Each structure stands twice: as structure tokens, then as C-alpha cells.
Amino acid sequence: MSFTPIEDDVLVFPGVGGYNFIASGTIYKGQGVVLVDDNTVASPSNSNSKLIGISDSTITDGNRVCIYGPLNIVRCNLSGSVSAGTRVGVISEGYISPDATYKNAIVVKGTATTNTGEILILGSKD
Amino acid sequence: MSWDTSDINDNDIITQDGVFAYLFTASGTIYAGQAVKIVDDNTVVVTSSGDDGIGIAAMTATHGNQLGIFGPGNIVVTAIAGNYPVGTSLYAGDYGLMVSSQSSSERVMGLVVKAGVQSSTNYKATVLLI
Numbered sequence: 492m493s494f495t496p497i498e499d500d501v502l503v504f505p506g507v508g509g510y511n512f513i514a515s516g517t518i519y520k521g522q523g524v525v526l527v528d529d530n531t532v533a534s535p536s537n538s539n540s541k542l543i544g545i546s547d548s549t550i551t552d553g554n555r556v557c558i559y560g561p562l563n564i565v566r567c568n569l570s571g572s573v574s575a576g577t578r579v580g581v582i583s584e585g586y587i588s589p590d591a592t593y594k595n596a597i598v599v600k601g602t603a604t605t606n607t608g609e610i611l612i613l614g615s616k617d
Numbered sequence: 618m619s620w621d622t623s624d625i626n627d628n629d630i631i632t633q634d635g636v637f638a639y640l641f642t643a644s645g646t647i648y649a650g651q652a653v654k655i656v657d658d659n660t661v662v663v664t665s666s667g668d669d670g671i672g673i674a675a676m677t678a679t680h681g682n683q684l685g686i687f688g689p690g691n692i693v694v695t696a697i698a699g700n701y702p703v704g705t706s707l708y709a710g711d712y713g714l715m716v717s718s719q720s721s722s723e724r725v726m727g728l729v730v731k732a733g734v735q736s737s738t739n740y741k742a743t744v745l746l747i
Contacts, residue, residue, distance in 0.1 A: 506636040506690065562636045562690050576655035578669060578724070597671060600658040609659075611639070611671060613689060614747060617725050 494534065494584045497521030497566055501547045503599075503609050506562030510543075514550040521567050521607075522546045522585030524558060532558060534585035539592045542581035544612060561614040564599055569608045573601045579610060618698055620663075620712040621738035622648050622677075638685035643678040650674060650695040651713025652726065653686060661686060663713040667720035670709030672746060689746050692730055696739040705729040707744060714739060 515533035524532040544560035570588035580591025644662040653661040675685035707727040710716035733740025
């Protein structure tokens, strides 16, 4: 499985502004990211990571990237067909999934045909 | 326990703006101040015990109409189920009333900022939504 950047605008409903981080490796538009170093984010390699936000654009290693974090409703790629209301988090390659260990987001809209969706990112899994 | 529509008026709810209210479609009638959860695509419904609540209705809306939902980051005034002390964690409860006891593994949706004043049926309190 490899990540396909989403085509639509990432931000659906603004809660707060986007954060400015440095990309570690290539980050694709719509990909879920985690913190990996000081002010640096990357797409995770496993399902035990804590989602901090969704990338607003496709950016290569070392460049600045806008990340929409908690309190925003954003578009993303889901790991499969996931119903609205399901608690989700980030898994390998930045997909959003109910299989994540740390579920700090809720699906607001799920589109089964494309496995894309909209999620409300929360500050905590609890 | 039930929701008393005389407890909360539309203009009462927000006390300190944190972030914008989200726009959703109502499933069934939702009264201003009730806690809601996602029930379908872009659609919210009044919570029951054990639900993952996402916010508080900013206004009263009937089935199929759109309404604003104050989500995490806002401080709101609403009716809750008991006279809980400041700092109490609140979970979604029946009738859209937040409660202090967790039913299963549902998320914490608020913290009491100002303890409730008893109204006709429930307790009117100030809550930070998280």
C-alpha cells in the first residue's frame, strides 16, 4: 500500500490555523503525520503513533509544511470503508484508521467508494 | 432525568469563543445546549450514555436542518445532569445531558469550569469542551 495524495482541499471546516513544521521525508497532501524530531513531522511507519494533524500539501524532505491539527475538520485517506462517528487514529503511511492504537479523531464523513473521508481531529484520545 | 427546554436559550450557550462552531445536519430535534455525537455523514444526533460526544448544539434545530455545534476549545453554558464540582470530567449522557460517570470507554468531552446552578430539572453549568 502506498499513499495517494488527495485531490480536494484538505481543510473542510477550520477550527484553528495550520501549524508550520519541517517535513522528514516526502509528505503527501492529505497524509496523517506524527512528530519525529524537534519541529519535524513525518508519516508514521506503524499504528502506534499519535496523530498531530493532516498535511495541507505535498512537500519533500527538509521543507516546510502546513499541518492542520486538533479542532479542524479535514479531508484524509481512510484505510478502508469507515462509518461516520467511528473513532480513528493514524496508521502506517499516514492512513486514518480505526485500527490505530491512539484514536484521537472522529470520522465526520466516510466515502466508501474512494476510501476518502473527513475527520474531526481531537486533542486527546480520551 | 430529561432535557428541559426551559433551561437553556440559544443566546446563553457560548461564554468564551475558542474556535468556530461546526456546521452539521440534525438527526431528530436537537435543542440548544444538548450534547451531540456524529451519527451519519455530516449529521449529528442527541447523545445517549456511552456515546462519543463531539460538542454542544448552538441552537435548536428540527430534523434535517442545519445547526451550529460548538466543539472542543470553546467554553459554553449548558445543562448537565448533576451539581458536579469544578474540574470534573464530563462524558456524554442520555438526553444530551453530560454526566460525570463514564459508561464504557467513551471520550471525555468536557471539564466543569463553573459549578452548576440548579434549574427546573437539571443543573446549569459552565463547561470547557475538550
